[in-house]
Amino acid sequence: MIQDRETLTLLLEAIDRFVRERLIPAEAQVTETDAIPADIVDEMREMGLFGYALPKEYGGLGLTAEEQVEVSFAFCYASPVFRSYVGTNNGIGGMGIVIDGTPAQKARWLPRLASGEIIGSFALTEPDNGSDAAGLKTFARRDGDHYVINGTKRYITNAPEATIFTLMARTDPGQHGAAGVSAFIVERATPGLSTTAPDRKMGQRGSHTSDVILEDVRVPAGNLIGGREGQGFKTAMKVLDRARLNIAAVCVGIAQRMLDDTLAYALSRKQFGQPIAEFQLVQAMLADSKAEIYAARSMTLDAARRADTGANIITEASCAKLFASEMCSRVADRCVQIYGGAGYMQDYAIERLFRDVRLFRIFEGTSQIQQLVIARNMIRGATR
Ligand code: COS
Numbered sequence: 001m002i003q004d005r006e007t008l009t010l011l012l013e014a015i016d017r018f019v020r021e022r023l024i025p026a027e028a029q030v031t032e033t034d035a036i037p038a039d040i041v042d043e044m045r046e047m048g049l050f051g052y053a054l055p056k057e058y059g060g061l062g063l064t065a066e067e068q069v070e071v072s073f074a075f076c077y078a079s080p081v082f083r084s085y086v087g088t089n090n091g092i093g094g095m096g097i098v099i100d101g102t103p104a105q106k107a108r109w110l111p112r113l114a115s116g117e118i119i120g121s122f123a124l125t126e127p128d129n130g131s132d133a134a135g136l137k138t139f140a141r142r143d144g145d146h147y148v149i150n151g152t153k154r155y156i157t158n159a160p161e162a163t164i165f166t167l168m169a170r171t172d173p174g175q176h177g178a179a180g181v182s183a184f185i186v187e188r189a190t191p192g193l194s195t196t197a198p199d200r201k202m203g204q205r206g207s208h209t210s211d212v213i214l215e216d217v218r219v220p221a222g223n224l225i226g227g228r229e230g231q232g233f234k235t236a237m238k239v240l241d242r243a244r245l246n247i248a249a250v251c252v253g254i255a256q257r258m259l260d261d262t263l264a265y266a267l268s269r270k271q272f273g274q275p276i277a278e279f280q281l282v283q284a285m286l287a288d289s290k291a292e293i294y295a296a297r298s299m300t301l302d303a304a305r306r307a308d309t310g311a312n313i314i315t316e317a318s319c320a321k322l323f324a325s326e327m328c329s330r331v332a333d334r335c336v337q338i339y340g341g342a343g344y345m346q347d348y349a350i351e352r353l354f355r356d357v358r359l360f361r362i363f364e365g366t367s368q369i370q371q372l373v374i375a376r377n378m379i380r381g382a383t384r
Contacts, residue, residue, distance in 0.1 A: 001064045001308035008067055014047065015074040023078035030206035031352060034198075036085055044086055044116065049075070051114025053090035054098060058110035060090075065242070065307040069249035069300050076253025079349075080356055083250060084207035088158045089113045091246055092364070093120025095239045096166040096183055100226040105185060109164060121162035123153040123186075123212050124236050130154075131369050133168075134178040134233055138214065140169035146218045147171070147184065153212040157363075159195045160208045163188050167212075168236050171229045183225040183232035192217040203355030241317045243364050245307065248300040248320035251328035251360050255293045258353050259286070262335040265342070276338070285334040292331065296324035315377045322370035325360035332357050 002008055022040060030036055044050065053068050054060025063071065068090075076083050088094070094113045097105055097120075112118045129136045138151025149169050156165070165186045172180035186193065196211040225235055263286060266277035276282050303316035332354040336343035343350050361367045 001066050001305065003064060003067065008070065011061075012070060012074050015049075015071060016077075018043065018047065019075065019078045023082050027079045027081075027349060027352075030079065030081055034205045034208075036082065036206055040082070041085065041116075044082070048114075049086045050089045050116030051094075051110075054094055054110055054114040058106060059114035060110070065245065065304040066301065068246065069304045072246055072249035073253045073256070073297070076250040077257045079206070079353070080250055080254055081204050081206040084157060084204065085119075085161075086116070087246070088122060088162070089116065089120050091243045092122035092239055093158065093162070093164075093166055095242055096122070096225055096235045097185065099238050100183070100231065100235045101185075102225075102227050104222070105225065109185060112163075118163035119158050119161045121156055121158045121165050121212075122236075122239065123156050123159070123165045123167040125154050125156070127152055127154050131366060133236065134181065135176065136168060136170060136181060138167070138169040139173065140171045140182060140184065140219070142171070142221070143218070145221045147221060147224070149184070149186065149214045149217045149219055151214050153214075155199065155209045155363075156195075156212050157207065157209050159210045159212050160198050162195075165212060166225070166235075166239075167214075168232045171232075175230070178233035179230050181233040181236075182229045183235045184219050185223040185225060186214075186217065186219050187223075190217050190219065202358060203352065204359060240364055241314055242307070244317040244321035244370070245300065245303055245313065247360055247364050248296065248303070248317075248324035251324035251357070252293060252297045252300055254353060254357060255289070255296070255324075255328045255331040258331055258335045258350060258357075259289045259293060261348075261350060262286070262289075262338050265348075266338055269340075269342075282338055285338055289331045289334055292327045296320070296327045299323055315374055318365070318370040318373040321365065322367050322374070325357075326367060328357045328360055 026040055048061050051060035052063050052071055056062030097109055113120050124133055126136050140147040140149045167184050167186045168181050170180045171182040192215040194213045198208040198210050266282055267275050269276050299320045303313050303320045306316055307313045335350050336354050339350050342348055
């Protein structure tokens, strides 16, 4: 759903300009320094990019799902590292509070997330529990009007920068599965909470992940999201449904960038006396990529429009994330192939983007988890 086409067009044009004039030229520096320059972070703040998905009443831009994916298509034409920095506030770090938080929790945290004053992060994965999220072991024991949390979270995006974590922990040791899990807002400044040195990753330099270690961290009972125990797994899954849709949009944006760069290269690079774009075997790779980006874009928009009607989009979000992330890797691979030897060299962005996009088939649910979610829902639908 588009609330106001004119306002959205202005926003998308501003993002487009920002991407071309500020973000793409800064990509090499971000990779080299493993950090986004402070002036770019400030500009993202001023543009409202930390809160575009958060409700207007809490200072966000209040975009619909369709508008959000349009923003991601445009924003992620630049390295996905920039979106990753603001992505946790709009998505996995802030959305749990939006969806299931109490009015007091929303009023306390959302305005600061929306303005970019603080960074929110999402702590679900653990050393022994990634895909099997419901088996998580981090334990929160009730102690008067507090919970005492112990455990380790792993590969947590923006953990080194975060002020608050939406953190899933087991409150009922008798319940081994999803029903024993609760979600908390945990402040970084709480004694006993620490983060390790940032992980050394395959790609996405400038976006940081690390472990979050909790040793007798005392969290006020008022920080239990929604005020009810046992709801945390469902909160996490609802957050991930929206996040998966957004990752699909991220994949479309960056795939389009890779293809545009590659087309320009194929038109300028000459072999056998003509631009390599004239060769049909190269054209096949360009055409397949174009068609697949179009398919992923259409799927993502359709799923977003369905979400805006209030429909359950668990299956559609998984379909879009599965298809778009696999598509993005295929496009990246073809683009490197078209660049040839140059594609293997760090002088060209495609070498870096090829590594960056590999993550999309893994995080926020692997492709295999998306297949499992889709097939389970199909079987449930058929046997109901
Ligand atoms: N929205 C709302 N509720 C949901 C839901 C969703 N999308 N998905 C599951 N639930 C509910 C179920 O309805 C069930 O509730 P009831 O017990 O009341 O019926 C409960 O949550 C448990 O669900 P389920 O039995 O399906 O849980 P499983 O342990 O079988 O796990 C998978 C489901 C594998 C799909 C889940 O663990 C998953 O998505 N894993 C990947 C995690 C992930 O994406 N990690 C990335 C980390 S974030 S970067």
